[in-house]
Amino acid sequence: MDTVNLAYNKQGYAKASTFHMTNRCRYSFSNVKLDSAETWRTAMAQDWERQGEARVVSEVERMFRSLAAKWREERSASSTMRQEVNDTYLDIIGLGPDVIPYILKDLRRTSDHWFIALRAIAKTDPVRPTDRGNIERMRDAWLLWGEQEKYLE
Amino acid sequence: MARITSVPDEYYQGFVKLFSLESLAFEMLVNALKRAEPTLGTMKLANNLGPIENLEPETITDILLSVSSLNNYREEIDASVEDTVGDVNFIITTREKDSLFSRPERQESFKKRLTALLQNEQVYCSSKALGLTNNYDKVYYSAKVISDIRPIFGTNTADKPKASLVTHTLKIHFAHFKDDEWVHEDTYVTMDINDIRRLKEVLSRAERKERTLAGIIKEAGMKNLSPAEEE
Numbered sequence: 001m002d003t004v005n006l007a008y009n010k011q012g013y014a015k016a017s018t019f020h021m022t023n024r025c026r027y028s029f030s031n032v033k034l035d036s037a038e039t040w041r042t043a044m045a046q047d048w049e050r051q052g053e054a055r056v057v058s059e060v061e062r063m064f065r066s067l068a069a070k071w072r073e074e075r076s077a078s079s080t081m082r083q084e085v086n087d088t089y090l091d092i093i094g095l096g097p098d099v100i101p102y103i104l105k106d107l108r109r110t111s112d113h114w115f116i117a118l119r120a121i122a123k124t125d126p127v128r129p130t131d132r133g134n135i136e137r138m139r140d141a142w143l144l145w146g147e148q149e150k151y152l153e
Numbered sequence: 154m155a156r157i158t159s160v161p162d163e164y165y166q167g168f169v170k171l172f173s174l175e176s177l178a179f180e181m182l183v184n185a186l187k188r189a190e191p192t193l194g195t196m197k198l199a200n201n202l203g204p205i206e207n208l209e210p211e212t213i214t215d216i217l218l219s220v221s222s223l224n225n226y227r228e229e230i231d232a233s234v235e236d237t238v239g240d241v242n243f244i245i246t247t248r249e250k251d252s253l254f255s256r257p258e259r260q261e262s263f264k265k266r267l268t269a270l271l272q273n274e275q276v277y278c279s280s281k282a283l284g285l286t287n288n289y290d291k292v293y294y295s296a297k298v299i300s301d302i303r304p305i306f307g308t309n310t311a312d313k314p315k316a317s318l319v320t321h322t323l324k325i326h327f328a329h330f331k332d333d334e335w336v337h338e339d340t341y342v343t344m345d346i347n348d349i350r351r352l353k354e355v356l357s358r359a360e361r362k363e364r365t366l367a368g369i370i371k372e373a374g375m376k377n378l379s380p381a382e383e384e
Contacts, residue, residue: 065163069218070196072335076287077194077380111337112328133297135326135339 060095064102067092085116093120104146111139118142122149155230157240160223167219168245170212171270172254172263178207179266182216183273191278193286193378195221198279220270221280227271238267282378294326294337298349321349 071088092099100121107114115138119125126145131137146152160168174182185202192198199214227237242264246254253259270276299322304314323342328335344352363381370377 062162062166065161066166066215069163069222070214073194073196073218073283076292077192077197077283109332109334109336110328112335113337135337 060098061102063095064092064099067095068106089117093117097121100146101151104143104152107139108143108152111135115142155232157223157226157230157232157237157244160219160241160244164219164222165245167215167217168223168241168267169249171216171219171266172245172249172259174212174216174266175207176262178205181205182208182213183269186273186275189275190376191275191282191378193279193380194283195276195279198275216270217276220267220273220276224271224277225280225284234268234271238264238271241267286380291327291329292335294328296326297324298322298344299324319346321345323352 067088071086071092074086074088092103100118103114103117103121106112107118115127122145124145127138127141131141143152171179182202182205185205186198189198189201192201195217196214199210199217202213204210205213223237223241227234232240242260245263246260301320301322303318303320305316305318306312307315321344323344325340325342326337327340328337330336363379367377367379367381
């Protein structure tokens with residue numbers, strides 16, 4: 001009998017064992033042991049149903065993710081741009097305060113260089129002057145600020 | 154066999170745009186790609202295409218980034234182009250409610266377009282080149298040297314220091330891949346002046362090797378995608 005094996009991890013995404021660094025991203029896949037594409041698709045549609053509304057993404061989040069993906073690709077391609085604020089980064093700042101929760105979530109996961117954007121949008125800087133340059137402490141200061149300001153749960 | 158079951162939100166719109174594109178605009182995009190040379194990354198490739206009539210630069214970037222990410226992922230999970238195209242078509246046409254997406258002829262056209270772009274040499278080579286530059290556990294971002302004078306006190310710390318030492322700490326900022334994300338970190342290495350001199354020599358040697366290899370690439374008539382040549 002045909003069997004369908006939908007192996008998602010906690011976030012709803014399957015993990016791959018090999019990768020391409022630049023475009024490592026959350027596509028998901030399943031290992032399917034069947035000949036009938038239709039059977040597989042029916043199972044897949046049922047799985048989406050189970051995931052339900054959890055997959056609904058706000059317009060700001062979608063724009064943030066799209067711009068962040070572009071910014072990361074641009075930085076990867078140019079070592080001189082790795083530290084610099086470029087047009088795409090400015091576009092992210094242009095999304096305004098609504099984007100703060102998404103930046104903070106990304107910062108929590110990646111410790112990436114969101115400090116300039118956060119300072120520009122939030123118009124504050126919770127990082128102590130002595131901690132500037134220490135990425136871990138800067139991240140922690142912003143995450144604490146995010147919790148206090150109710151941007152993060 | 155591996156089948157794709159979802160598309161990340163950051164790339165989803167690129168596929169929707171490819172689906173909705175007018176035929177003429179798609180043809181012009183393919184023609185522009187034919188004239189282009191591979192670059193380091195698809196963002197740069199999109200920028201190098203220049204203006205295409207009836208196509209917003211953002212649309213070109215979104216489409217090429219989505220295709221490039223899909224191609225890399227397809228290779229990663231060893232899925233065929235045909236299956237991949239069918240799966241993405243299925244995902245989009247199931248999620249999108251507009252009647253445009255339920256038309257069989259538009260779906261066929263989308264599959265052909267996506268197949269053509271997945272097999273496009275310029276898109277493939279550009280994303281592959283960028284993938285190779287980052288295909289290591291850790292990727293360098295920046296460095297800084299923090300220099301210090303360290304006083305050396307004698308047994309009585311109330312007395313002035315007896316001697317002092319200059320120390321250097323090399324701070325390297327890098328990103329590494331962990332739990333599906335690029336995570337940024339710093340690492341610190343202590344060095345003395347001799348270490349710095351040796352490191353300078355090693356780096357100068359690497360620079361000379363880059364120049365030699367760039368010459369070999371040029372002689373072979375291949376395009377050099379090294380950032381030094383591109384920027």
